[in-house]
Amino acid sequence: MVKLVLLDLDDTLLDTNMNRFLPHYFKALGEKLKDFLPPEEMIGLILKATRYMMNNRREDTTNKQAFDDIFYNELSVAPDIIDPVIEEFYEKDFPRLKIYVNKIPLTRLFVEYLFLKKMQVVIATNPLFPLRAIEHRLEWAGISDFPFKLITAYENSHFSKPNPFYYKEILDKCSAEPQYAVMIGDDEENDILPANETGIRTFRITNEDNYIYSEKGTLQQCFDWLKTIL
Numbered sequence: 001m002v003k004l005v006l007l008d009l010d011d012t013l014l015d016t017n018m019n020r021f022l023p024h025y026f027k028a029l030g031e032k033l034k035d036f037l038p039p040e041e042m043i044g045l046i047l048k049a050t051r052y053m054m055n056n057r058r059e060d061t062t063n064k065q066a067f068d069d070i071f072y073n074e075l076s077v078a079p080d081i082i083d084p085v086i087e088e089f090y091e092k093d094f095p096r097l098k099i100y101v102n103k104i105p106l107t108r109l110f111v112e113y114l115f116l117k118k119m120q121v122v123i124a125t126n127p128l129f130p131l132r133a134i135e136h137r138l139e140w141a142g143i144s145d146f147p148f149k150l151i152t153a154y155e156n157s158h159f160s161k162p163n164p165f166y167y168k169e170i171l172d173k174c175s176a177e178p179q180y181a182v183m184i185g186d187d188e189e190n191d192i193l194p195a196n197e198t199g200i201r202t203f204r205i206t207n208e209d210n211y212i213y214s215e216k217g218t219l220q221q222c223f224d225w226l227k228t229i230l
Ligand SMILES: [Mg+2]
Pocket: 008, 009, 010, 011, 012, 185, 186, 187
């Protein structure tokens, strides 16, 4: 019996195409922060702090705290000077990146069905971004109005994908046992293997015919599969 459904966001519920999206995102962010550091150096610093955050293994440190340790330490600008500019970026500039992604028509119906079935639903997107950036993407996907049990963001998470502890933390927060949970995502390394390792059933959104590590198929096929198990 399934009670908890974990949903990856990018390239699962939203056609983000991360490889295309990220360069636009970093370019816009670098441009916004150019008064503090030349854009290329700023992006380098953000990537360095992101790598450090991804390797965070301290369960008393949120991903944001890990990121900030490197970011503010290496930047000779006080947080109260740069933070308002970063906040403004996520309020005003980030929404303009919407033009680089595509909505998936089935997504809303799919999520609606999960709530109809009384599932607890978690947006299990890699928590390397501020919540605000994830809220915008939920809006782009057409699902920002649902009462999700949890949206993993860098402020509230202590681990990131592909660390299995990321999935354990979600189960703990939802007081759920792994056998009652399902993880749906497109990425083998980040979504499927570590969730499997945690004991969570998985469905991979993929066109690969021969994929063997989980249930697999399109979002429509995932929908059909869920109807047989929920
Ligand atoms: Mg994804």
